[in-house]
Amino acid sequence: MESYSFYKSLYDRELNRRKDLDSAIGLPITILTVIVASNTYILKGQKMIPLLEVCEIKYVIAILTFISLFFSIFYIMRSSNNLFKGFAYKNFALLNDIRIFEEEIGKYNKIVSDDKYINFENIIIKKLTEFADSHIIFNDSRSKDLLSARKYLIIALLLTGTNFLILTFNYIKL
Numbered sequence: 001m002e003s004y005s006f007y008k009s010l011y012d013r014e015l016n017r018r019k020d021l022d023s024a025i026g027l028p029i030t031i032l033t034v035i036v037a038s039n040t041y042i043l044k045g046q047k048m049i050p051l052l053e054v055c056e057i058k059y060v061i062a063i064l065t066f067i068s069l070f071f072s073i074f075y076i077m078r079s080s081n082n083l084f085k086g087f088a089y090k091n092f093a094l095l096n097d098i099r100i101f102e103e104e105i106g107k108y109n110k111i112v113s114d115d116k117y118i119n120f121e122n123i124i125i126k127k128l129t130e131f132a133d134s135h136i137i138f139n140d141s142r143s144k145d146l147l148s149a150r151k152y153l154i155i156a157l158l159l160t161g162t163n164f165l166i167l168t169f170n171y172i173k174l
Helices: 002-023 026-043 057-081 095-111 120-171
Strands: none
Touching: 002 120, 026 057, 026 120, 057 120, 095 120
16 A cells, blocks of 8 residues: 555645646736736837837837737746646546445455456556646646746846836936
């Protein structure tokens, strides 16, 4: 039963990791909101992008910021719900169904020879490893997507900061 504890702990770890990844989406969304609000403030009262000959650096930075935000939103959506597909986390059946299955195995084992004996614990361990492997794949994918979203958010933050500096220098011009 020692191997059962090992596989059960891995399965539980991935379920906890799933909850952690669900919670980890909050901070990128907050930062995304701050960036959008900041850029709205920077660009308020501005004309739409002027003719290309007169295009200022602040517009180029704003365009790059919004491109970065687009990629960040894409990865946040992919991490939170796999782009509308959802994540098919596998789970055990209802406890009552598992108990009925266990009893049927017990009845079966009483009428068969030792070479056809079915070990309930081995079946549970096999399912635990199958489910944990599936959860690891989903969680690793979600983790990578969150990392990508954060990278693009950092780029957008830097670009927004640059635009704020430009706005500040233009404001304090004498």
